[in-house]
Amino acid sequence: MPFLPAVLLLVLLGSLAAVSAQNLTESQLANVVARLADGATHPWELGTRAQAILEHDVRPFSVFSLSLPETSVPSNTSSAISPVFSIAKTVLSNRATSNKNITGPQPLVSDDSAADPASIGPAVLLANWTGRGQSDGVDYAGAAQDQFNFLYFRVPKTSDGAISHRTSELQLWSDFVYMVPPFLAYYGLLTNNQSLLEDAYTQIKLYRNYLRDTQSNNLWKHIQLGTGSGGSQVANDDGHWSTGNAWAAAGMLRVLASISTSSFSSSMSSEQDDLSSWIFEIQSGMYPHIDSSSSLFHNYADNTATFLDAASTALLASTVYRLSLLRSIHHFLPAAEQSRKALFGTNSSGDLTHFTSDGWLTPVVNPDNFGAEGTTSPEGQAFVLDLQAAWEDWVQDGSKGANGASRIRGGPSGAYLMVLFTFMGVWVMFI
Ligand SMILES: *[C@@H]1O[C@H](CO)[C@@H](O)[C@H](O)[C@H]1NC(C)=O
Ligand SMILES: *[C@@H]1O[C@H](CO)[C@@H](O)[C@H](O)[C@H]1NC(C)=O
Ligand SMILES: *[C@@H]1O[C@H](CO)[C@@H](O)[C@H](O)[C@H]1NC(C)=O
Ligand SMILES: *[C@@H]1O[C@H](CO)[C@@H](O)[C@H](O)[C@H]1NC(C)=O
Ligand SMILES: *[C@@H]1O[C@H](CO)[C@@H](O)[C@H](O)[C@H]1NC(C)=O
Ligand SMILES: *[C@@H]1O[C@H](CO)[C@@H](O)[C@H](O)[C@H]1NC(C)=O
Numbered sequence: 001m002p003f004l005p006a007v008l009l010l011v012l013l014g015s016l017a018a019v020s021a022q023n024l025t026e027s028q029l030a031n032v033v034a035r036l037a038d039g040a041t042h043p044w045e046l047g048t049r050a051q052a053i054l055e056h057d058v059r060p061f062s063v064f065s066l067s068l069p070e071t072s073v074p075s076n077t078s079s080a081i082s083p084v085f086s087i088a089k090t091v092l093s094n095r096a097t098s099n100k101n102i103t104g105p106q107p108l109v110s111d112d113s114a115a116d117p118a119s120i121g122p123a124v125l126l127a128n129w130t131g132r133g134q135s136d137g138v139d140y141a142g143a144a145q146d147q148f149n150f151l152y153f154r155v156p157k158t159s160d161g162a163i164s165h166r167t168s169e170l171q172l173w174s175d176f177v178y179m180v181p182p183f184l185a186y187y188g189l190l191t192n193n194q195s196l197l198e199d200a201y202t203q204i205k206l207y208r209n210y211l212r213d214t215q216s217n218n219l220w221k222h223i224q225l226g227t228g229s230g231g232s233q234v235a236n237d238d239g240h241w242s243t244g245n246a247w248a249a250a251g252m253l254r255v256l257a258s259i260s261t262s263s264f265s266s267s268m269s270s271e272q273d274d275l276s277s278w279i280f281e282i283q284s285g286m287y288p289h290i291d292s293s294s295s296l297f298h299n300y301a302d303n304t305a306t307f308l309d310a311a312s313t314a315l316l317a318s319t320v321y322r323l324s325l326l327r328s329i330h331h332f333l334p335a336a337e338q339s340r341k342a343l344f345g346t347n348s349s350g351d352l353t354h355f356t357s358d359g360w361l362t363p364v365v366n367p368d369n370f371g372a373e374g375t376t377s378p379e380g381q382a383f384v385l386d387l388q389a390a391w392e393d394w395v396q397d398g399s400k401g402a403n404g405a406s407r408i409r410g411g412p413s414g415a416y417l418m419v420l421f422t423f424m425g426v427w428v429m430f431i
Contacts, residue, residue: 022341022344023344028359031355031358031359032385033057033385035359035360036381036382036385038378039376039377039378040378040379041378042116042367043108043109043111043113044113044119044179046087046119046120047123048119048178049083049382050083051254051382051386052381052385054084055389056386056388057385058077058081059393061077061126063182063254063257063261064389064390066257068189070130071129071131084123085136087120087123088123089132092138095109096138103142104149105146105149105150106146107147108121111167112232114151114163114165114166115175115176116175118147118151119180119182121144121183121187122183124144125144125186127140128140128141148187155167157170158170158172158206160206162203162206163203165179168232169226169233171223171224171225171233171234172211173223174222174223174245174247176207177203177207177247177248178251180200180203181203182200182254184200184203185258186258188262189262192263194262194264197255197258197259197271200258201255201268201274201275204248205274207248208220211248216240217285218281218282219240219245219301219302220240220245220282222237222244223236224236241299241370242286242300242301242312243312243315245312245316246282246312246315246383247315250316250318250319250322252275252278253323253326256272256327257322257326259275276326279319280323283316283323283331284331285301286301286316287332290313290335290339295335295339295341295342296308296339297309299365299370306371307363309363309373310361311361312365313343314361314383315383315387316339318383320333320335321391321394325394328400330400330402330403330404333404334402335404340387340391343387359381360377360380361377361380361383365377
């Protein structure tokens with residue numbers, strides 16, 4: 001009796017494809033934005049905050065708009081973009097006071113990390129691009145160039161050219177991929193310089209060679225090289241830190257978007273293919289480890305003894321929507337949707353289960369101590385906005401691939417097979 005299976009399959013398929021309307025309200029999002037503003041102080045938090053504001057509140061000026069930003073900010077956009085400019089301006093005025101010799105190779109902020117200050121670079125480049133230098137009385141282009149020269153000429157490198165994540169010794173962290181390559185790529189995009197876009201790609205390629213763990217389904221290790229002894233030095237971390245994997249995938253997406261927006265897009269198609277497959281590779285390593293009852297990742301993805309972490313869960317889910325939008329790779333959308341609905345879900349009294357009443361995401365890893373659970377995470381707040389923005393863009397674009405069926409890669413997913421079987425069922429019905 002072929003009719004019943006066909007109907008069952010259709011029902012199954014329908015429920016898979018249904019996109020639930022779970023969504024944060026304006027006031028909940030405003031709380032997330034406010035807590036992010038309260039909490040972001042470290043260099044990487046400032047850069048990550050600037051990026052989240054662009055993605056969520058100033059979309060035409062985000063790299064994911066896939067068009068060059070306008071050189072002047074429309075008046076209806078100036079208040080939304082003002083926190084980004086204010087980060088750039090504050091950083092530059094602190095730089096002038098802390099270092100009187102304000103020319104020459106130097107980071108935007110003096111820091112133990114060689115990479116984190118560069119995360120503020122895109123905001124500084126955008127301030128230059130939109131002509132803020134004159135009114136603010138600072139040289140944004142010069143500061144960006146100094147940051148660039150610092151990375152290239154002052155920071156230790158591996159023999160094959162991977163720039164260190166740390167200033168005091170040569171050490172590679174997965175975090176780097178969100179901090180430096182997106183800056184180089186954005187620099188290349190705005191100055192129409194292909195070699196900088198190539199450099200962004202090459203740094204990622206090198207980092208992947210050092211950090212990818214082929215023994216663990218290509219999850220990235222957190223920290224390699226370095227002695228890890230003395231002063232501010234940090235021990236190696238062979239573990240597959242979830243936030244590190246998400247930083248890497250999300251950084252790659254920004255580079256991918258920069259290359260694809262640039263005038264070199266067609267001559268850099270193999271680089272874009274690589275980035276796209278490396279992002280998918282991380283997603284493929286991560287999602288099999290998601291905790292099935294909470295739809296969250298453990299702090300170390302494949303170590304169930306570690307606590308659950310909503311921050312990495314949010315950032316990695318955002319990369320799924322972005323990869324779907326940019327490359328039509330939909331394979332992990334059902335998993336990302338599950339995570340998003342869990343993160344933004346409410347209990348029976350209508351309260352968000354993964355946010356405190358004043359808007360902090362929970363539970364989260366401590367941003368200052370990556371092995372420990374924390375209470376508040378500014379970067380986690382930014383990841384919520386990245387996720388919300390990516391999801392909204394995906395919904396706006398027609399929620400393509402909601403059932404995970406991929407046009408390009410991923411092989412025949414369960415949902416794809418269901419479509420096939422449904423057609424077979426219907427066909428059998430007619431004979
Ligand atoms: C989700 O909610 C936000 C504000 O709360 C709104 O701006 C947005 O349009 C909503 N998106 C969808 C897809 O429902
Ligand atoms: C600002 O105005 C332009 C038209 O001048 C419009 O296209 C755009 O959507 C507006 N942006 C916002 C954020 O309202
Ligand atoms: C100041 O910067 C210039 C330009 O890079 C450099 O030549 C000079 O040595 C620096 N001076 C000091 C005191 O660091
Ligand atoms: C700064 O902005 C100007 C004008 O938009 C642009 O021509 C220049 O390339 C920018 N410089 C950098 C370093 O981005
Ligand atoms: C691109 O950037 C590199 C690194 O700063 C520089 O050496 C090169 O001259 C630039 N190329 C162009 C065409 O501006
Ligand atoms: C829902 O969550 C809120 C905030 O955490 C809590 O106060 C309330 O008791 C919860 N309600 C139920 C039915 O669990």
